[in-house]
Structures are given as structure tokens and as C-alpha cells.
Amino acid sequence: xxxxxxxxxxxxxxxxxxxxxxxxxxxxxxxxxxxxxxxxxxxxxxxxxxxxxxxxxxxxxxxxxxxxxxxxxxxxxxxxxxxxxxxxxxxxxxxxxxxxxxxxxxxxxxxxxxxxxxxxxxxxxxxxxxxxxxxxxxxxxxxxxxxxxxxxxxxxxxxxxxxxxxxxxxxxxxxxxxxxxxxxxxxxxxxxxxxxxxxxxxxxxxxxxxxxxxxxxxxxxxxxxxxxxxxxxxxxxxxxxxxxxxxxxxxxxxxxxxxxxxxxxxxxxxxxxxxxxxxxxxxxxxxxxxxxxxxxxxxxxxxxxxxxxxxxxxxxxxxxxxxxxxxxxxxxxxxxxxxxxxxxxxxxxxxxxxxxxxxxxxxxxxxxxxxxxxxxxxxxxxxxxxxxxxxxxxxxxxxxxxxxxxxxxxxxxxxxxxxxxxxxxxxxxxxxxxxxxxxxxxxxxx
Amino acid sequence: xxxxxxxxxxxxxxxxxxxxxxxxxxxxxxxxxxxxxxxxxxxxxxxxxxxxxxxxxxxxxxxxxxxxxxxxxxxxxxxxxxxxxxxxxxxxxxxxxxxxxxxxxxxxxxxxxxxxxxxxxxxxxxxxxxxxxxxxxxxxxxxxxxxxxxxxxxxxxxxxxxxxxxxxxxxxxxxxxxxxxxxxxxxxxxxxxxxxxxxxxxxxxxxxxxxxxxxxxxxxxxxxxxxxxxxxxxxxxxxxxxxxxxxxxxxxxxxxxxxxxxxxxxxxxxxxxxxxxxxxxxxxxxxxxxxxxxxxxxxxxxxxxxxxxxxxxxxxxxxxx
Numbered sequence: 118x119x120x121x122x123x124x125x126x127x128x129x130x131x132x133x134x135x136x137x138x139x140x141x142x143x144x145x146x147x148x149x150x151x152x153x154x155x156x157x158x159x160x161x162x163x164x165x166x167x168x169x170x171x172x173x174x175x176x177x178x179x180x181x182x183x184x185x186x187x188x189x190x191x192x193x194x195x196x197x198x199x200x201x202x203x204x205x206x207x208x209x210x211x212x213x214x215x216x217x218x219x220x221x222x223x224x225x226x227x228x229x230x231x232x233x234x235x236x237x238x239x240x241x242x243x244x245x246x247x248x249x250x251x252x253x254x255x256x257x258x259x260x261x262x263x264x265x266x267x268x269x270x271x272x273x274x275x276x277x278x279x280x281x282x283x284x285x286x287x288x289x290x291x292x293x294x295x296x297x298x299x300x301x302x303x304x305x306x307x308x309x310x311x312x313x314x315x316x317x318x319x320x321x322x323x324x325x326x327x328x329x330x331x332x333x334x335x336x337x338x339x340x341x342x343x344x345x346x347x348x349x350x351x352x353x354x355x356x357x358x359x360x361x362x363x364x365x366x367x368x369x370x371x372x373x374x375x376x377x378x379x380x381x382x383x384x385x386x387x388x389x390x391x392x393x394x395x396x397x398x399x400x401x402x403x404x405x406x407x408x409x410x411x412x413x414x415x416x417x418x419x420x421x422x423x424x425x426x427x428x429x430x431x432x433x434x435x436x437x438x439x440x441x442x443x444x445x446x447x448x449x450x451x452x453x454x455x456x457x458x459x460x461x462x463x464x465x466x467x468x469x470x471x472x473x474x475x476x477x478x479x480x481x482x483x484x485x486x487x488x489x490x491x492x493x494x495x496x497x498x499x500x501x502x503x504x505x506x507x508x509x510x511x512x513x514x515x516x517x518x519x520x521x522x523x524x525x526x527x528x529x530x531x532x533x534x535x536x537x538x539x540x541x542x543x544x545x546x547x548x549x550x551x552x553x554x555x556x557x558x559x560x561x562x563x
Numbered sequence: 564x565x566x567x568x569x570x571x572x573x574x575x576x577x578x579x580x581x582x583x584x585x586x587x588x589x590x591x592x593x594x595x596x597x598x599x600x601x602x603x604x605x606x607x608x609x610x611x612x613x614x615x616x617x618x619x620x621x622x623x624x625x626x627x628x629x630x631x632x633x634x635x636x637x638x639x640x641x642x643x644x645x646x647x648x649x650x651x652x653x654x655x656x657x658x659x660x661x662x663x664x665x666x667x668x669x670x671x672x673x674x675x676x677x678x679x680x681x682x683x684x685x686x687x688x689x690x691x692x693x694x695x696x697x698x699x700x701x702x703x704x705x706x707x708x709x710x711x712x713x714x715x716x717x718x719x720x721x722x723x724x725x726x727x728x729x730x731x732x733x734x735x736x737x738x739x740x741x742x743x744x745x746x747x748x749x750x751x752x753x754x755x756x757x758x759x760x761x762x763x764x765x766x767x768x769x770x771x772x773x774x775x776x777x778x779x780x781x782x783x784x785x786x787x788x789x790x791x792x793x794x795x796x797x798x799x800x801x802x803x804x805x806x807x808x809x810x811x812x813x814x815x816x817x818x819x820x821x822x823x824x825x826x827x828x829x830x831x832x833x834x835x836x837x838x839x840x841x842x843x844x845x846x847x848x849x850x851x852x853x854x855x856x857x858x859x860x861x862x863x864x865x866x867x868x869x870x871x872x873x874x875x876x877x878x879x880x881x882x883x884x
Binding site: 324325326327328329330331332333334335337402443446447448449450451 | 649650651669671672673674676677691692693694695727728729732755756757758760761762
């Protein structure tokens with residue numbers, strides 16, 4: 118990943134994470150070890166207290182979790198066009214603070230990313246500014262208009278990681294079929310925002326009891342699952358593969374399960390906010406709970422959790438969507454969709470799903486980086502020889518998601534004010550320290 | 564003491580009783596030669612209407628004037644709002660006048676709740692999108708009690724486009740709070756999914772059971788609903804759901820929030836007949852809105868709102884921040 122994506126590499130320093138509880142889901146390892154990082158790779162998992170390496174920084178990690186760092190296949194960096202909300206530097210800083218060693222940025226910027234030149238310009242910027250490896254998708258259709266295909270061969274050669282019209286669905290079945298068929302030529306993963314625009318027209322929140330009560334336009338769950346079902350059929354017909362973004366509904370999980378059972382090549386993701394919150398949050402009439410797709414019912418939330426547990430849902434993605442405070446300080450129906458998520462994702466899921474025993478820790482850790490595989494990257498591992506993509510997480514720290522203290526340029530978090538248990542202290546990407554919490558003391562070089 | 568009037572949910576039955584009792588006492592003021600009391604002298608009320616309105620805006624303005632308050636009236640058309648000023652900045656600007664109350668009508672759900680976060684003034688929701696219209700619900704209860712007495716055990720049918728109706732949402736909450744049973748009735752395309760459990764009412768998709776109703780509350784049916792495919796035609800809607808003499812028994816009362824589409828949701832003879840409370844509703848609107856303003860503003864000066872994000876007028880370029 119560090120070799121493939123763009124970032125401001127800097128010097129790799131050698132590290133010893135001494136006495137960390139190493140959780141590596143792929144090998145089943147869950148034990149205290151000294152993690153030795155040398156020349157950008159994991160050199161050794163030594164027994165506690167036994168590791169030494171000349172010139173390495175020794176970090177006392179006793180009581181902390183050392184896990185494969187996370188990968189987010191779905192973030193919005195708002196560049197070009199809205200650098201006041203986020204840019205590759207601040208977005209990558211937010212990712213590092215959340216424990217991520219790789220992020221993929223969506224193309225629905227203003228203007229959109231739909232030419233090779235756009236991709237090259239963004240890659241150059243990330244190479245100069247981003248503290249974690251960053252990849253860029255291009256749009257699937259020109260101008261995201263859903264009508265003409267983008268030049269995917271050229272985009273691929275320019276370094277686009279995939280294609281997506283995220284933010285908008287590809288409404289036309291005919292165009293969708295062409296996009297899928299053309300995938301055979303370039304091989305890029307296609308990420309899909311599934312929303313029937315007719316059925317969801319005028320909707321600002323889930324259609325259900327709460328929207329009935331509030332009189333806010335509803336966007337029903339069938340508007341998502343119908344499109345997923347359509348695209349699974351088309352993907353099967355064209356022997357293509359798809360990645361379905363931000364599942365929100367029980368009926369969508371069912372559609373994905375059925376497609377996977379039939380052998381359709383499909384991966385999908387769910388966000389922390391859909392896994393933790395429901396449309397009840399909208400009773401506050403606070404636009405920081407407005408996102409697309411919308412928060413749905415407890416039944417849907419439980420189906421998403423079950424899907425994540427069973428593997429029907431492959432990975433967690435944040436859909437990190439920064440917005441200017443002034444734009445979110447509007448009534449719900451005119452405020453923009455989207456919430457930030459990179460800096461809170463794992464802490465939220467650790468607090469709400471792992472600590473209560475809903476999901477095992479190792480399963481969640483696996484799902485936090487499995488998005489890499491959907492886009493043809495190796496999934497981070499903690500094993501000797503692997504690239505050093507490691508997050509150090511203090512599972513006992515209690516903190517409150519606040520109005521301040523963000524690395525992101527925007528603060529539109531739907532978890533603001535929430536008490537969380539556990540926080541990322543250190544993120545190592547490709548052997549470089551990408552983030553170190555200020556309160557996390559420097560170790561003494563051995 | 565009430566801080567704001569944003570939703571019927573903010574009220575207890577005792578609050579409603581108190582407001583309506585005071586409204587009844589204000590009814591007497593309207594019969595005097597000098598129709599004015601000094602209750603709110605020296606208090607400033609801002610009325611901010613982002614939507615066209617006749618009844619609500621004029622009755623709030625007249626209510627403020629009858630209570631001797633100073634009124635600043637802002638309509639969206641022709642104001643800074645039309646020039647693209649945000650709601651937050653508009654409130655900051657108007658807050659510079661030091662108003663004790665802001666009455667706001669907005670096409671967007673939750674607008675009044677947002678304003679309440681930004682100002683120490685009392686905020687009155689005069690209608691926010693399809694969400695709520697609490698003063699309308701209170702005046703409806705007042706007008707109905709004038710004619711029927713207590714509402715406990717009464718059956719009220721709300722007929723028509725419930726999906727797009729803030730009047731219906733506040734009405735269901737208020738009528739139920741006062742002990743009535745509420746049925747909503749209309750084409751399934753215009754009844755919100757889940758409204759039964761959300762608001763505790765019954766749903767009927769035809770007028771077959773209308774005989775049970777003590778009160779039939781017809782909602783405005785807009786012609787654009789036909790173009791949006793909610794109903795095949797206004798003619799067909801009227802055929803199935805118009806409230807007319809044929810469908811009513813002599814004991815049943817009829818209400819409507821206005822303005823009425825004569826011959827669509829109500830027949831002309833019903834509008835003009837004895838069972839119609841429509842004019843009574845308009846009369847009730849004035850005294851109930853006087854009572855609401857009095858409830859919020861009379862008595863001790865208000866404290867600053869806990870945790871309110873106080874709004875400064877926007878800093879001018881060139882001024883030190």
C-alpha cells in the first residue's frame with residue numbers, strides 16, 4: 118500500500134512497541150509481544166521484554182493494543198473545490214489520528230475528478246502533503262452525469278485506484294451495464310452509491326415512523342435495495358465485480374447475501390454511524406445526523422451488525438464527509454448530507470460494539486482494514502516481513518468527542534458529545550510514525 | 564413558565580388549559596371600544612415569515628399590537644433573506660434589536676428549533692415545513708371547545724393530504740392530549756407510512772366510517788399533488804374524499820385551517836353552513852396567539868438561555884475580530 122499509494126513518505130525510523138497486546142486477526146494472534154519495526158517492515162514479534170534494536174525508539178506499549186492499521190476505501194477530501202472543508206493534508210492527518218494507514222478519496226468534488234490530468238494533479242498533491250498513503254478514484258461517468266463513460270484506461274494509467282460516481286447513483290440501467298462491461302478492459306474496481314433517485318426524491322431521512330412524525334421527506338430503504346439487486350444482476354450478467362458502498366438497510370444486506378450466495382463478485386461496506394445510530398437521532402432536528410444514505414431503524418442497524426459479523430458485509434468504511442459549519446447550521450432539509458468519521462470510527466465501534474460484547478475485537482479489527490482487499494491491496498498484517506502498518510490503541514482511555522481537538526478541517530461529527538472508551542495513540546504507516554497523540558509520551562531510545 | 568413554543572410535544576395538558584383559559588379572557592378585549600391592553604408594553608417582538616401567510620402572520624401581528632408590544636415584521640420577499648442571507652445571519656441581525664420574542668414561519672422542518680439555539684428570545688414556531696404548527700393546533704382546540712366543550716372521548720377525523728400537513732401533525736398531538744381519538748383519512752399516497760405508531764392515531768383510506776366522527780377536519784388539497792402523481796386528479800380526489808352534506812350527519816362539525824379550496828376538500832354548502840367552525844377558527848387564532856405571546860413574555864424579564872450560542876452580528880471586514 119505504501120508503495121502503491123501517494124503520500125509524504127519521510128524517513129522511516131526504527132521502533133519497538135514494547136509489551137503491546139498484539140491482535141492479528143489473520144493469524145489469530147492475540148498475545149503480549151514486543152513489536153520490532155525496522156526499515157519500514159515488521160522485523161520481529163519478540164516475547165515481551167526481549168527485543169532490542171540499536172537506534173530504535175522504544176515505546177512502552179504495555180496495556181495497549183497493537184493492531185493492523187485500518188484502511189478506509191471511502192473518504193471525501195473535498196479537493197479540488199472545497200479546500201475550506203478538507204484537503205489531502207488535513208484529511209490524511211485525520212485518517213492517521215483515527216488509526217488509518219491508507220485511504221481512498223472519492224471523485225465527487227467540485228469540479229469532479231474525471232480526467233487523467235485531475236488524477237495526476239491530486240496524486241502530486243498527496244505525495245507532497247499526505248501523511249498516510251492516499252489513493253484517488255475517478256468518476257465512472259463524465260461529469261458524474263450518468264450518461265457517458267469516463268476514459269477508464271487512461272484514468273487507470275494515470276493512477277486512479279478505481280471508479281465511482283459516489284454521491285450519485287448511476288440511474289440508467291443501460292449506462293450501468295456499459296460501465297460494468299467496460300470494466301473487462303481496465304479492471305478497475307467500481308464503487309457504487311446505490312439509491313433509486315425517483316424513490317428517494319425529496320428525502321432527507323429514512324422513511325418511517327420518525328419521518329412521519331417530523332414531516333421530513335423520507336427516503337425509503339427499498340430505494341437502496343432495489344438498486345443493489347439491479348446491479349448484482351447486471352454484474353452477474355456482465356461477469357463484472359462491484360463494491361457496494363455504505364449499506365444502510367436490512368433489505369440491502371439480504372440482497373448482498375443472495376448475490377454472494379449465487380457467486381456474484383461483490384464486496385460491500387458499512388459505516389460506523391449506520392452500525393451505531395438510528396433515525397431516532399433525527400428527533401433532535403440536528404443536521405449533523407443527516408447523511409446519505411440516512412440512518413435507519415434499529416432493525417436495519419441489527420441487520421448491518423449481523424452482516425458485518427457474518428461477512429456479508431466485508432468491511433467498515435467511514436464515508437468521511439466534511440462540511441463547513443455554516444452549511445450544517447441549516448434546517449435539516451436544506452443542510453448537506455454527510456458527517457465526518459475518520460477520527461472516531463474505531464473508538465466508536467470499540468465502545469458501542471466490542472465492549473458490550475456485540476462483536477469480537479479481532480473480527481472488528483479485520484473488518485477495519487478489509488476494504489484494502491476490495492481494491493486489490495494487501496490487507497495490513499502484523500507478522501514478520503509485512504509492511505509496518507500498525508495502530509497502537511489504548512482501550513482504557515475515556516474521552517468525549519468534542520467540538521475541538523480535530524485534525525480534520527471540519528467538525529460535523531454525529532458522535533459529538535458522546536463518551537467513548539479507547540483511543541488511538543500512535544499510527545505507523547509504511548514504517549513511518551504518521552500520528553502520535555500529543556499526550557502519548559515519547560519513549561527512551563535504547 | 565414556557566421558554567418557547569416549538570412543538571405541541573413541549574406542552575403538558577395543564578399548559579394548554581392555562582393558555583386557552585387566558586385566550587378566553589382576551590376574547591373580552593376584542594369586544595371593547597379600545598381593543599388594547601398594556602400587558603407587553605415595551606417588549607419587542609420580531610415576526611419573521613419565510614413563506615406567504617395571511618392568517619398566521621396577520622393574527623400574530625395583531626395579537627402583538629393588542630398587547631401593546633413593539634413589532635418588527637420581516638417578510639422574506641424584499642428582505643435580506645431574498646438576497647441570500649442565511650437563517651443564522653438573519654437571526655443575528657434581528658437579535659441586534661434585542662427582541663424578547665421571535666415568531667418564525669419557515670418552509671423547513673426544524674427551523675424554529677435552530678433559531679431557539681441561537682437566541683435568548685422566546686421562539687414561536689409559526690409553522691416549519693411539514694413538521695409542526697403548534698399555534699394552529701391550540702386555536703383549533705380552543706375553537707372546538709367553544710362549540711363542543713371538553714374533547715375527552717370525542718372522535719376527530721382529519722381528512723386529506725396528511726403527508727404534507729404540519730397542521731395535521733400538530734393537530735393530532737393536541738387533540739390526543741386533550742383526550743380525543745384521532746383518525747386520519749385520505750388516499751394512501753398522502754398518508755405517511757408509520758403515522759399510526761408515530762402519533763397514535765388510526766388510519767382510514769375511505770370515508771366509510773365517517774359517521775363515527777364528532778368533528779371532521781378537512782385539509783387543503785393542492786393542485787400540484789396531481790402533477791406529482793399523489794392523486795390521479797383533483798376531481799377523483801373530491802369524489803372520494805370531499806366533505807359535503809351527503810356525507811355528514813346534522814351533529815357533525817367541520818373544520819379547516821384555510822385557505823379553503825371551495826368545491827374540492829369541502830363543498831360550498833358545508834363551508835357556509837351552521838356546522839362549519841372555519842370563521843370561529845380565525846377568531847380563535849387572534850386570542851390564542853395573544854395568550855401564547857403573553858405566556859412567553861409576561862412577568863419577569865427572561866434569563867439568558869442555558870448553553871445558547873449567543874450570536875454576534877457578523878464582524879465587518881476591517882474591524883478587529
